[in-house]
Amino acid sequence: MLLLLGLISMLAACGGGEETGADAEGDGELKDTYTVASDTSFVPFEFKEDGEYVGFDIDLINAVADEAGFEIELETTNFDGIIPGLQTGSFDMAVAGIGITEERKKKIDYSDPYFESGLAIGVPKNNDSIKGIEDLEGKTVATRLGSTSAAYMKENIDNVDPNQYEQLDQAYLAVENGSADAILYDAPNVNYYINTTGDKLKVVGDLYKAEDYAIAISQGQEELVKAVNNALDTIKENGTYDEIYEKWFGKKPE
Incomplete structure (x- = not known):
């Protein structure tokens, strides 16, 4: 009887460990909503018009979110506050004509480039x-x-x-x-x-x-980086990117 009880306890412990592993894998899944920081005065990429934030970057991040299957909450700040906000976790992502530099790569992650x-x-x-x-x-x-x-x-x-x-x-x-x-x-x-x-x-x-400009992403979100890059690839392939570009610059990208 004691031997049987011991075996049952061991099996239960093993089962619990497997469940924890499944939960841990779930930590890499995308969230339903991400906070996206942007600036307010970088025309034609992001600016305020008739009480709403508009621009190339705003249309782009919305198209990426739609394709990737998550919602975004837009927050605005001065440009010099974007990188610190990503570092502290105040923002998940940022889109504000952010150039790719080696110094910034030490502090944040980037998507693939989307604008030269x-x-x-x-x-x-x-x-x-x-x-x-x-x-x-x-x-x-x-x-x-x-x-x-x-x-x-x-x-x-x-x-x-x-x-x-x-x-x-x-x-x-x-x-x-x-x-x-x-x-x-x-x-x-x-x-x-x-x-x-x-x-x-x-x-x-x-x-x-x-x-090159890229979408800035707070470090440690590999699944988000992958989802954003996949979405960028898709909107470039299906013509959505070209439509957004032509809307704000009057011509399709060369």
Whole structure:
């Protein structure tokens, strides 16, 4: 009898261990809802219009969520607060024209790239002295706080004074009112701003530091990274990505 009871206890313990293993595997499953951080002033990628957040990135993350089968809760913050928020777990993901850098890879995970960008210089239309990146030496240059363009200036331009602003409209205003000589920032945003605000600024020079944007994801969520990448592949294959791109940039991607 004692031997029989001992065998039953051992079998029960083994059964309990198998159940725990199944539960552990379930920890890798996707959640129903993820918190997505974004910025509020990076036109045409994300901005507020008629009380709603719109833009290329907003349409993209919604298409990815629909394809992957989860809901998103959008939260907005200043750009320089996005990476810290992902590190602390305040956000699960972020989409805000976030360039892929080796330094950021130490702190967050990335999806596959979804947009190829670069940096452009914007100056007042009557400025003929700044024609390229070499002419920014000794100048005051506006950009966005925490951006790759700020890092690019420090690494590649001698004797430059980078004025970093939390909001992009402040950076453009600084150039327009003369408190900065130029703006160096992501080319799609610089071109969009100039094309939609009249004849105050112009683009000069080449496209500098080509970089890719990706969806930023807090570390330790391998299943989410995989689901997002699969969804990106699908929307690129079925034409959804092209439709979103054409909606915001007036043409299909090359």
